[in-house]
Amino acid sequence: MTRAAGRVGAALAQPDELDAWLRLVHRTGVGRGTLRRLLAALGSPAAVASADDAALRVLVGERQAEALRQPPDDHAERVAATGAWLAGHPQRRVLTLADADYPPALLQTADPPLLLYLQGRSELLAAAGIAIVGSRKPTPQGLDNAHRLATELSRAGWTIVSGLATGIDGAAHLGGLQAIGSTIAVVGTGLDQVYPRAHRALAQRIAEEGLMLSEFALGMPPLQAHFPQRNRIIAGLTRGTLVVEAALRSGSLITARQAAEAGREVFAIPGSIHSAQARGCHALLREGAKLVETVDDILEELGTQPRQATLDLTIAHAAVLPSVAPTDDDEVLRALGHDPATLDALMARCGWSASALNVRLMELELDGLVARLPGGLFQRRQGA
CATH class of the missing domain: 3.40.50.450 (Rossmann fold)
Incomplete structure (x- = not known):
């Protein structure tokens, strides 16, 4: 699979560029494979949008050429919502098949997405x-x-x-x-x-x-x-x-x-x-x-070792993340108190086996009530 021509900016900052990609990707009646063929042939979403009817009919046939002429449902609203979403957080991106940062492993598959929404690292x-x-x-x-x-x-x-x-x-x-x-x-x-x-x-x-x-x-x-x-x-x-x-x-x-x-x-x-x-x-x-x-x-x-990531897990993370409603009804939360504790300490306080306690701690993590810290420690989240 080859990339479409051109390079798209990290967050699709240009409104017309964002509009063109969203217009191309979020429509009915035209599959991802067809859209990738169009991009390979014409080079960009803007070129697809400006192509004449005869060229489109040759590339994709009459029915899909007609579908390409119709903007997706609620297109203007989607463009506005996506722009506002991107502006709402510095780690949000819209990544496209044309972007140099598109993951190579995904590009090598039979059906790579044309567009990816990202938040985070x-x-x-x-x-x-x-x-x-x-x-x-x-x-x-x-x-x-x-x-x-x-x-x-x-x-x-x-x-x-x-x-x-x-x-x-x-x-x-x-x-x-x-x-x-x-x-x-x-x-x-x-x-x-x-x-x-x-x-x-x-x-x-x-x-x-x-x-x-x-x-x-x-x-x-x-x-x-x-x-x-x-x-x-x-x-x-x-x-x-x-x-x-x-x-x-x-x-x-x-x-x-x-x-x-x-x-x-x-x-x-x-x-x-x-x-x-x-x-x-x-x-x-x-x-x-x-x-x-x-x-x-x-x-x-x-076999080979991966590229090393750089994730710094600290107790500060546990203090700032939101939690669900506080409760004192849970035996493990009561045993944990409000200071970090080891699994062995919790086993002594609860009288539970290691396997049963590990499962319950995992459930509490998923509920946002407990944080698992470096060094094998567990801590009750703020407000829990």
Whole structure:
């Protein structure tokens, strides 16, 4: 896949440039493949918009040429909303297929997005990434595996990529945020939306310490058809995809197969033969995925060391991020108090096992009530 001619500025600062890209991309009746062919042939969205009818009919046919002549629904409103969104935060960008910063790994896939909305550390797009995906209803062991492996990979400098869903995705993002690799959340909505709502605090933390990414226009709700499209980006951004837990009919298997089709590695964690959540992983293993028991199984397969990221996790982050409503009803929060504490200290106070306490602490992290700090410490967030 080659880039369209020309280079687009980092935030599409020119109103006419933004207008041209949004007019081209967010329309009905013309697919992404057709739009990429037009850009390759004509060079830019502005050139597509000014092309005469005869040229368009030769390139895409009568029906799609007519569709290209019609502006997308609510186009003026979308341009204004996108401009206001970009102006609202210095780490927001609209990245296009023509931009020199477009991620090379994604460019090499069969269906790279024409346009990406970003908020956060856009330099993570150039980092070596590993996708970690799995069930929205995982077992406690699955949650622990996802968080532990994501943390270890992030410590080794790998950026963790996932889809912000409940369950395995959330645990993977949290693990990525613990170390230098950080995390990228690829979502199936506009970046002004958060889905699921329970991950509002997590999404804000990722926007500050990692990167939020979407190809969908601002205001776009979570439609079912969007998630397979999102999955191809998760697979395409990364060197490999790890499936932690998945049923046989799972979106995670779609992501894994899209990774294989893009020539990327596929990894899977085996489970009990009696567990429905292990059957998807077992199916991938039968198809040739690499079995994973420890992080070394992944690192040995990928071989080279990634570019080192620079993420400074400090206690200050925990103090400024928003939290959900305070509560004193939770046993673990009561045991934690308001000073940082180790897992061993909490085990002594609660009388819980390490595995049960780790799962509950992860749930409290996802709710925005607890922060996991460097040095194996946990701290109750301000207001919790």
